[in-house]
Amino acid sequence: MTTYAGPPSVREGLGGSGHRPPPPGPLLAVEDLRVSFGGADVVRGLSLSIAPGECVAIVGESGSGKSVTARTLLGLAGPGSTVRASAFGVSGRDALAFGPADWRRLRGRFAGLVLQDALVSLDPLRTIGAEIAEVLSVHDVVPRARREERVLELLEAVGVPDPAARAGQRPHQLSGGLRQRALIASAIAADPQLIIADEPTTALDVTVQAQILRLLAGRKAAGTALLLISHDLAVVASIADRILVMKDGQIVEEGPAREVLTTPAHDYTNALLAAVPSAASRGTRLTTGAPRTRPTPNPSAQVLAGTALARSYGSRRVVDNVSFTLHEGETLGIVGESGSGKTTLARLALALLDPDSGRISLHQRQWSHLRERARRPLRPRIQLISQNPLDSFDPRHTVGRLVAEPLRLPRARRRARVLDLLDRVGLPPETAARHPRELSGGQRQRVAVARALGPRPDVLVCDEPVSALDVSIQAQVLDLLADLQAEYGTALVFISHDLGVVHHLADRVLVMKDGRVVEEGDVREVFTRPRHPYTRALVASVPRM
Amino acid sequence: MIKRLGAGVAVLWVAATASYVALLLAPGDTIDILIGDGADTPEIRAGIVAEWGLDRPEIVQYLSYLWRLLHGDLGRSYQLQRGVGEILATQVGPTAQLTLAAAATGVALAGVIAVVTAGRGRWLRGAASAAELVSVSVPPFLIGIVLLSVFSFTLGWFPVSGAQGPAALVLPALALGLPIAGVLGQVLRGGLERALEQPFAVTARARGLTERALVTRHALRHALIPAVTLAGWFTGTLLGGAVITEVLFGRPGLGQVAMQAVTGRDMPVVMAVVLLSAAVYVTISTLLDLACRAIDPRIRG
Structure with a gap:
């Protein structure tokens, strides 16, 4: 019912067919774009132009207005928004005069949108084939009889193996990489001249991220223009021609990618670049670049050790013959992709789960296979920081109550201790009265750190503690962890899929694949001279600036 | 799905048993209860005893009640003088x-x-x-x-x-x-x-x-x-x-x-x-x- 097959003249005007030479001039040219929601300005005077075949990247933190900018370019700023601009040209036409129907004709046809995380960005109840076919039917790209065939061609084009079988599957049945490819296939189905990709690789494993970036680079090589939105400069470095750095709704720096990355003019760009953890940032503070003191691991004081651990879920062996040791003041990195058994290992270490075989000791005493009653007095010794603190907080509790919960102190002294802990993690005392939902992602993770520190643990198990954070916030949290470690000599088990983070922070590293440790050793040794082919593949996938 | 069907059968069995227990536990003579406000003659009483097997042990009564239900026999209304299934x-x-x-x-x-x-x-x-x-x-x-x-x-x-x-x-x-x-x-x-x-x-x-x-x-x-x-x-x-x-x-x-x-x-x-x-x-x-x-x-x- 919504199939649109407009008069030929209109569609020609849109440059609807990618096989024709593109119209002269930029695909998109916006001057002084302003977007506000209920009086609050989110985008404040942005100018942007994208030429055919060009890749422009907008880089900034969450809340900088970059996603709103991307959506506004498709007329999707959202309910309650006010969009103003002194000029807004899309495909040579004046978008300021567009009505809803004009925008709909452009969406999908002139520009395709790729969002983060296809698990929720594709309709989870529909097959990916149906999702891709929808674009074909809305814009009447191919006759109905050829649609199915075209869907398979598109899946093939984005590198989905066995398209006929995959087309009938739903996003949850596919791996993260395959469903992201399917999402890209739906965005390019009507052969648009521009792809707008908003954090297209965020939350993907490094090797998958590298594949998706190659796929986008391939589209660019074929002549499609790209607008890439990311919080991570390293991700856009390999593919962008021009980079725009956005902060608080404004572009603070703009230029050819090489220039912005190597000789940034603005302090903020500098800070963003410095915030990316890597081999080079090791031993420094990410937020200031100043050197930091590392605690010296005490090799004679073993705090946590696992021997020949194995654990299965049903018939699937999730952790297979894993051994590790952790000493006082040491940071043990565990890297691997999703499904490699990292989180199960964390749960084993926390004794939230007992291994099927093998044993774990805490301070040289039995820790696995204990009765909970015997384990409980030891629990304060080992604490967890999880990826998404919001899920691990009771949303009805205030921050003060959350931090106080693990403390075994008389009421009178509890409050002072909570405020002290909040102060340690850099949060003002007022935070104690607030609820986790009112805090930003970085503040929430600070609360999680404060709560974990409360019982003065010897071991902190950090399971992807910064994966959901922007680079700049990630830098603050990593610095905080390093400072606290230096102060208290806490040992860290640091689980991450991000090799840069682990290289920055860890002393030793375990590389996990399919539940096994394929390589382990000193982090510098393992990452600079990887021996196992899998480690080599991981290291090669890390985006570089 | 088989589990689901089993649960369904169990619910029905519990409902049947519960209403049977209610009948037995109701104050007064079971025959009086079954007659309710209907006509009360010695012949009808004899018929009820025969139908519900009230002269046999309770467990046999219960099992035969379930057996009748399984065959779709819902019994008889002594007030309306008709089969319950028919009503x-x-x-x-x-x-x-x-x-x-x-x-x-x-x-x-x-x-x-x-x-x-x-x-x-x-x-x-x-x-x-x-x-x-x-x-x-x-x-x-x-x-x-x-x-x-x-x-x-x-x-x-x-x-x-x-x-x-x-x-x-x-x-x-x-x-x-x-x-x-x-x-x-x-x-x-x-x-x-x-x-x-x-x-x-x-x-x-x-x-x-x-x-x-x-x-x-x-x-x-x-x-x-x-x-x-x-x-x-x-x-x-x-x-x-x-x-x-x-x-x-x-x-x-x-x-x-x-x-x-x-x-x-x-x-x-x-x-x-x-x-x-x-x-x-x-x-x-x-x-x-x-x-x-x-x-x-x-x-x-």
Whole structure:
């Protein structure tokens, strides 16, 4: 019912067919774009132009207005928004005069949108084939009889193996990489001249991220223009021609990618670049670049050790013959992709789960296979920081109550201790009265750190503690962890899929694949001279600036 | 699925056993209870003893009662002098008509209101919300009385009572269906609005879909999941509401039968009505389970 097959003249005007030479001039040219929601300005005077075949990247933190900018370019700023601009040209036409129907004709046809995380960005109840076919039917790209065939061609084009079988599957049945490819296939189905990709690789494993970036680079090589939105400069470095750095709704720096990355003019760009953890940032503070003191691991004081651990879920062996040791003041990195058994290992270490075989000791005493009653007095010794603190907080509790919960102190002294802990993690005392939902992602993770520190643990198990954070916030949290470690000599088990983070922070590293440790050793040794082919593949996938 | 069927059978067995235990535990002689307000002669008493095997041990009585149920023999009403199965069979039709019509009315109204008002302006949503609240909070018999006095007594559009022809079905179906429309409408709209805020809705809009197409092709299916779960609840409401509505509108049906059986202490009929409601409930919730799986394939795991 919504199939649109407009008069030929209109569609020609849109440059609807990618096989024709593109119209002269930029695909998109916006001057002084302003977007506000209920009086609050989110985008404040942005100018942007994208030429055919060009890749422009907008880089900034969450809340900088970059996603709103991307959506506004498709007329999707959202309910309650006010969009103003002194000029807004899309495909040579004046978008300021567009009505809803004009925008709909452009969406999908002139520009395709790729969002983060296809698990929720594709309709989870529909097959990916149906999702891709929808674009074909809305814009009447191919006759109905050829649609199915075209869907398979598109899946093939984005590198989905066995398209006929995959087309009938739903996003949850596919791996993260395959469903992201399917999402890209739906965005390019009507052969648009521009792809707008908003954090297209965020939350993907490094090797998958590298594949998706190659796929986008391939589209660019074929002549499609790209607008890439990311919080991570390293991700856009390999593919962008021009980079725009956005902060608080404004572009603070703009230029050819090489220039912005190597000789940034603005302090903020500098800070963003410095915030990316890597081999080079090791031993420094990410937020200031100043050197930091590392605690010296005490090799004679073993705090946590696992021997020949194995654990299965049903018939699937999730952790297979894993051994590790952790000493006082040491940071043990565990890297691997999703499904490699990292989180199960964390749960084993926390004794939230007992291994099927093998044993774990805490301070040289039995820790696995204990009765909970015997384990409980030891629990304060080992604490967890999880990826998404919001899920691990009771949303009805205030921050003060959350931090106080693990403390075994008389009421009178509890409050002072909570405020002290909040102060340690850099949060003002007022935070104690607030609820986790009112805090930003970085503040929430600070609360999680404060709560974990409360019982003065010897071991902190950090399971992807910064994966959901922007680079700049990630830098603050990593610095905080390093400072606290230096102060208290806490040992860290640091689980991450991000090799840069682990290289920055860890002393030793375990590389996990399919539940096994394929390589382990000193982090510098393992990452600079990887021996196992899998480690080599991981290291090669890390985006570089 | 086999587990689901087993659970259904277990529910039926429990319902049968519970009503049997109620019969045994009821104060007074079991024969008196079974006769209720019916004619009481030595022949009838002898017949009851034979039918229910009251001269045999209780466990044998119970097993033979289950055995008879398995064969579809629901016993005999000594008040109405007819087989219970026969009584129910003649009354099931009007009740099925009423409940199905009410369910259809409720679902259709809820669907239309939700699709039209989801994500729209404050006034439209507020009005729909208020109407829903009223229909939910006012008891069905009151809605029935209002409908009757307006459309039957004053305007004379629909018959006051009886079950002759489709016109007689309109008001009872509305009275029974409106509360369902109220609850279901709120759930559906909530589901639609949540779905429309999901990232996949942005992706779908970015394909050039109209809002209407987005609602019907994508969001509605998401909103159906909580609505279908809720449908299990309104099966009970419908069955209970049918009793009141039938009495109010003077319609024949199971409600009338149940009402008379309870007031006349016609135990065999009461027991059969309990069993029948349990059977209907089990059947519908099994069907709804299947529907949920069809709507959301992720449930299969």
